[in-house]
Amino acid sequence: MNKPTSIRMCAASLLAGLSLLLSGCFITPGKFTSELVLSQDESFTFTYEGEIFFLGLSSLAQMGAANEEFTPQECYDEDTFEDRECTEEEIAEQRAAWDAGAETRAAEAKKKAEEMSVMMGGIDPSDPEASEELRRILLRHHGWDRVEDKGNGVFDVSYSISGKLTHDFMFPVIEDVPMTNPFVQMIIRDDKVVRINAPGFSAQEGDNPMGGMAGLAGLAALGEGASGGNGADEMPDLPKIEGTFSIVTQGSMKIRANNTDEGPNPTPTGEILTWDISPRTQNAPTALIAFGQ
Incomplete structure (x- = not known):
């Protein structure tokens, strides 16, 4: 397989993978610290x-949404089935077929834009003010004390x-935004x-290989292939998941199960579970805790 054909195949795979991620309104952590405190009086603080990172507001999404x-x-x-240069007549035939599909492509692009707007709570990702609008929406929600736009989603x-x-x-x-990949759930x-x-x-x-940050890493690798091995010139910088998640219990609460490496550590008022999160983290943190004992 020659280089141009390889580039086209990698580009097609890139867009296919991107569509899969965008279909879930993909939202992921970058660098973070998170803590859940469970108190003796049966209250919690998160x-x-x-x-x-909002994939739909990034330049990566714009690559997928761009008109080819x-x-x-x-x-x-x-x-011999060897590649050769096309004749002017063959190129003209290809052009005619491409032009004939313009209406269908425009309709598909419009549909995808509408679907993305729905997944973003009515925000049009192509609007230059989309990030600022999302920032205002988050700040009017209870609990969001600071929201600063760092750019690129x-x-x-x-x-x-x-x-x-x-x-x-x-x-x-987030109001009006369907959530499919929550960071933390407490049931x-x-x-x-x-x-x-x-x-x-x-x-x-x-079991989803395109889930989590692994999906973004896979797209970055495909992007390098699509750009002929020089992906740094084509692909935007993607945030890397890196942080710490802790669950702190107070009083007589009992940790029944958890999947930390070290298990609970004692504190002056109870116990603490800690997970160090990185791109190598494959198992999502989980714990089962009895309260009010």
Whole structure:
């Protein structure tokens, strides 16, 4: 396979993978510190300090949404199947076929833009003011104390919220934005037991190879192939997941199960579970804790 053909195949794979990620309104952590404190009085406090990356607002998404220009396909010798230069007549035929599909491509582009706007809570990602609009929306939500736009879909945030262990909790939740990849979930079971999962704090979500930050890493690798091995000139910088997630228990709460490497460590008032999160983290943090004992 020659280099131009390889580039076209890599580019096609890049756009296919990007469409898969965008279909989930892909939101991921960057560099962060997060903590969940469970208190003896059956209350909780959750904090998140650091970066959040919105793929739909990044230049990577713009690459996927860009209108492809006509590029002549390579011709080949029917006897040897070797690539050869196309004749002017063959190029003209390719151009005519491309032009004939213009209406269909425009309709597909419009549909994808509308779908993306729905996934972004009505925000048009192509609008130059899209990031500022999202920042204003986040700041009007309870708990979002700081939201700073760092550019290319990355926001630096400070989030803190407290409540009682009487209801489930999930972060992040954004008005009118369907969430498919929460960072942290807290699920209250009967008999005063809480299950805590952090699917967003792993490089790969379950059996989905395009899930988590692994999906972004895969796209970056494809981008390098599509640019002939010089992906740094073509692909935008993508945030790398790097942080710490801790669960702190106070009083007589009992940690029934967890998947940390070291298990719980004692504190003056209870115990603490800590996960160091990196691009190598494959298993999402999880714990089962009994409260009110």
